[in-house]
Amino acid sequence: MNQKYAELTAYTPGEQPLGVKYIKLNTNESPYPPSPDVLVSIGYGELSDLRLYSDPDCRGLRKALGEFYSRETDEVFVSNGSDDILNFAFMAFSEKGVVFPDITYGFYEVYAKLHGANYEKKPLCDDFTIKTEDYLEENGKLIVIANPNAPTGIFKPLCEIERILKANPDSVVLVDEAYIDFGGESALKLLNSYKNLLVVRTYSKSRSLAGARLGFAFADKEIIADLNKLKFSTNPYSINRLTLIAGEAALRNGKYYDDNAQKIIETRTYVTAKLREMGFEVIESAANFVLAGHEAISGSDFASEMKKRGILIRHFSGGRLEKYNRITIGTRAEMDAFLFATEKIIKK
Numbered sequence: 001m002n003q004k005y006a007e008l009t010a011y012t013p014g015e016q017p018l019g020v021k022y023i024k025l026n027t028n029e030s031p032y033p034p035s036p037d038v039l040v041s042i043g044y045g046e047l048s049d050l051r052l053y054s055d056p057d058c059r060g061l062r063k064a065l066g067e068f069y070s071r072e073t074d075e076v077f078v079s080n081g082s083d084d085i086l087n088f089a090f091m092a093f094s095e096k097g098v099v100f101p102d103i104t105y106g107f108y109e110v111y112a113k114l115h116g117a118n119y120e121k122k123p124l125c126d127d128f129t130i131k132t133e134d135y136l137e138e139n140g141k142l143i144v145i146a147n148p149n150a151p152t153g154i155f156k157p158l159c160e161i162e163r164i165l166k167a168n169p170d171s172v173v174l175v176d177e178a179y180i181d182f183g184g185e186s187a188l189k190l191l192n193s194y195k196n197l198l199v200v201r202t203y204s205k206s207r208s209l210a211g212a213r214l215g216f217a218f219a220d221k222e223i224i225a226d227l228n229k230l231k232f233s234t235n236p237y238s239i240n241r242l243t244l245i246a247g248e249a250a251l252r253n254g255k256y257y258d259d260n261a262q263k264i265i266e267t268r269t270y271v272t273a274k275l276r277e278m279g280f281e282v283i284e285s286a287a288n289f290v291l292a293g294h295e296a297i298s299g300s301d302f303a304s305e306m307k308k309r310g311i312l313i314r315h316f317s318g319g320r321l322e323k324y325n326r327i328t329i330g331t332r333a334e335m336d337a338f339l340f341a342t343e344k345i346i347k348k
């Protein structure tokens with residue numbers, strides 16, 4: 001292997017079990033199926049057309065996303081999952097360095113290393129919030145903020161994001177909104193005022209299409225053109241034909257997804273209260289997961305006890321997250337099974 005990649009530590013994705021049937025609360029997928037239009041959008045004709053390449057410009061999907069979110073088509077970028085978009089953003093805008101919180105989506109550090117960027121991880125405050133003042137003198141560096149943050153689930157108010165945008169006009173400020181449909185307010189409304197804002201979204205969470213691999217982003221058309229240059233220099237057909245069709249179909253069922261997000265929010269409130277009743281510390285979440293820990297059991301023991309009972313949750317070992325687990329919010333029935341198992345484990 002090329003020596004410059006030899007030291008790389010690759011990202012470790014959450015477990016995707018084969019064979020054994022688990023209740024999967026470990027990778028923040030939706031517990032609900034894709035919407036009706038998506039389910040009927042792919043038939044024999046679409047499968048037969050797989051002999052043809054997909055549209056490298058993704059014109060239909062980008063136009064539909066533009067209309068859905070009230071942006072111009074050339075302000076929309078799409079690629080193979082938001083991970084792919086993050087990768088291009090780190091490749092494109094990290095020349096002067098990158099900053100992101102020390103506790104956030106683990107892939108940011110992997111991309112920073114992959115692209116040889118100088119990067120700084122800014123410690124979160126004691127209450128796990130992001131300190132705005134730490135991000136006001138980064139001009140020129142790529143600034144990456146997941147909002148709501150993962151795995152804390154904490155939402156950072158838009159006025160704070162705006163302070164960061166304003167203070168760093170020569171930086172690209174990437175706001176990763178993978179979980180925005182479960183709480184908080186999107187930075188999309190700041191796009192007209194800030195040419196340095198890049199908002200990254202995904203179909204993997206609220207739109208129930210994690211397996212289709214589809215991410216999208218909005219920014220000033222110059223930023224979008226830069227991302228496209230890199231995509232067309234890597235793999236112009238990064239989105240397959242079936243995913244393009246599914247992505248457009250999903251946009252016709254907005255209410256279905258809004259209703260599902262609402263159900264997840266209600267279940268999150270229920271689970272948070274129940275866990276607190278059992279003595280857990282639960283961080284107030286605006287996402288489709290909660291971060292929770294208990295004094296009576298270590299985070300890793302709790303996760304392995306859960307696994308023995310057929311439930312997968314996500315533990316991040318080391319540092320301040322050691323005592324916690326990130327628990328994806330599933331259906332009410334799945335969460336009742338999780339809470340039942342939790343009670344047994346805690347009493348043991």
Ligand SMILES: Cc1ncc(COP(=O)(O)O)c(C=O)c1O
Binds near residue numbers: 081105146176202204
């Ligand atoms: C904060 C954050 N950003 C991006 C992603 C990647 O999502 P995608 O499935 O669109 O690649 C995840 C996945 O868990 C995430 O937690």
